[in-house]
Amino acid sequence: MTAMASYLKKHTEALVKDVGIEPACKLTGKSKATLGRYYSGHPEHADRFMPVDAVAALEEAASYPHVTAALAELKGIGLDFDETRRNTRGKGGVNSDVIALSQRFAMLMAEYQQSIEDGRITVNEAKRLLRETTHLQKVLVDMKMHLEDETT
The missing domain is CATH 1.10.287 (Helix Hairpins)
Structure with a gap:
């Protein structure tokens, strides 16, 4: 797994844990297992990432936009909240x-x-x-x- 993929998966995990696993399941319509695959570091899940609509739904409920911030940081961009x-x-x-x-x-x-x-x-x-x-x-x-x- 690339460093970028690992970085995104760690921030995806932080997002899910910020919201809570049960509420994250309800907000995204995904199971616990599916959400877990999105941030799993195991080689068989290396190419699985959370869909952007699910990220948006979770970040709306989260205290911080973990994945969006990670994407911005990877591109060298700073975020400004509305x-x-x-x-x-x-x-x-x-x-x-x-x-x-x-x-x-x-x-x-x-x-x-x-x-x-x-x-x-x-x-x-x-x-x-x-x-x-x-x-x-x-x-x-x-x-x-x-x-x-x-x-x-």
Whole structure:
């Protein structure tokens, strides 16, 4: 499997887990097994990817557009959320964002410290680091939106 395929499958898995497996089945009309094949790393499923309509349905319900963001990153493109989803977590402003950013970064560093203690990062540790990185990314997006609001 190519690095790109593996990257997309990992983000597909993050999307399904963000929504939850049962709700994902209902939203897409797919079984648990079918959804699992879309993010499976096994060679027999290497050429299976989630259809774009299923991705769109799940990303509408998800807290973050995991697959769309992954596709954008692979192409070197940055994403900007539309007005309707902007700052849905509250109106704390940039000061609150800076505090949340420092807290999330501290959590990421604590997770990294714990993961690297034995000299290697296991798959489960990598997943926890990825989850913390995604949370940090969400805080940065909120901060960006607040800064854009203040400059307009």
